[in-house]
Amino acid sequence: MYIDALASTEEGTSYAIISRTKNLFGINQAVEVTGAMVYFLNQNTNTRIVLSELEGAYFPPSDFKVRENELWSLEVILDDGRIYLSEPEKVPVPIPNTSYKVLYKKQLLYSEAYKGFVPGHEIAATFNDPSGENNFYYWRFKSFEKLINCRVCNDYQVLRDGNCIVVNQGADDSPLKYYYTYECEEDCWRIRYSQNIKLFSDEFVNGQKVMQLPVGDILLYTNDNILVQMQQFSISQKAYGYFKTLKDLVDNNGGFNAPLPAALVGNLFNEENSEEFVREGLLSHRVG
CATH class of the missing domain: 2.60.40 (Immunoglobulin-like)
Incomplete structure (x- = not known):
């Protein structure tokens, strides 16, 4: 299970993304988890903010933002009843310009x-x-x-109703262009x-x-x-440690002298199963 969530001091930048690994043709891939109930929890005021699902992600109201020194946590309830919680994170003080x-x-x-x-x-x-x-x-x-061009149809195909399809060549059997480009109708x-x-x-x-x-x-x-x-x-220092471990895994993933992979553990846990491994978690932050 992968849960990535950001609670931001800037409106319109907070979100949560939930996914799980699935083996497809021998390759582990991330699959979005839909139908969950997701909340940001203000530990200072016991306020619960509901996140709405949109295109595979979850978002709070557009005017939502956190404030420095507040304590926030994350709660995720899947449609099968499993509950995931994060440890509370304190919002750091503003960073300089x-x-x-x-x-x-x-x-x-x-x-x-x-x-x-x-x-x-x-x-x-x-x-x-x-x-x-x-x-x-x-x-x-x-x-x-x-x-400039939003769509290209190859192999003598043309765009019809949003899809590239094969059409008959002209009555004179002259070949069509190998590809067609279609300009964007708007920015x-x-x-x-x-x-x-x-x-x-x-x-x-x-x-x-x-x-x-x-x-x-x-x-x-x-x-x-x-x-x-x-x-x-x-x-936070804990979030820095998490990203530092992730960076080390990405940057040192080859060569004979590469260090052994470290455990990538976030601040999320399954309330009913402490043995389940959950990656990533809530990061309260200040945007500069």
Whole structure:
């Protein structure tokens, strides 16, 4: 069972996603769990916020947001009666304003798909770390590329009622074009997400200014302008430890000297079965 939930200080950014593993043709795949009852629980006021299901995910009301120093937890009730709860998470204090700089690099990172280094843009963050407290940071982004063609039909097919189908060739038996492209009828975007985990702990820079810390890698998929939405999170030490373990598993998954995989355990548990292994959990955070 996988449960990923974020309770945010910004409206419109909180969610919960529930999935489970299923073996299809010898490959473990994540399958969305629908029909669940999902709640955010405010431990300070005993308030229960209902999350509504939409396209395989669960969302609170659009104006929902958490506040710093509040305690929140997550409750999930599946349609078979199983109940999953998270340990309460305290919402961290606001993080400072951050400025970003975009740097083009001809060799941004190594790509297994291309068997070599690929170009792209590095996003670097500069911010003042608050003094007198332990702070933990997590970054992710979404990029938006405007599309001209929203559909391509190959193999001599054409678009009819939303599907690519084969049609008869002309009366003169002249061949059709090998493919047809169809322009978007309205603004349309290709959305890409972060492919790696960017974390930072202020253990060695407490209270100092952090300069141009790499927090995002955007591969060069197009020469046209793209829009990037950068999100900076202030997270708890426990959440930092979870993401750090996940990052180590992803970054050190090959080679003879790779360390043994660590157990990836979140803060969720089955109320009636303490032996069941549940990954991930609730993360209360501040968006910058």
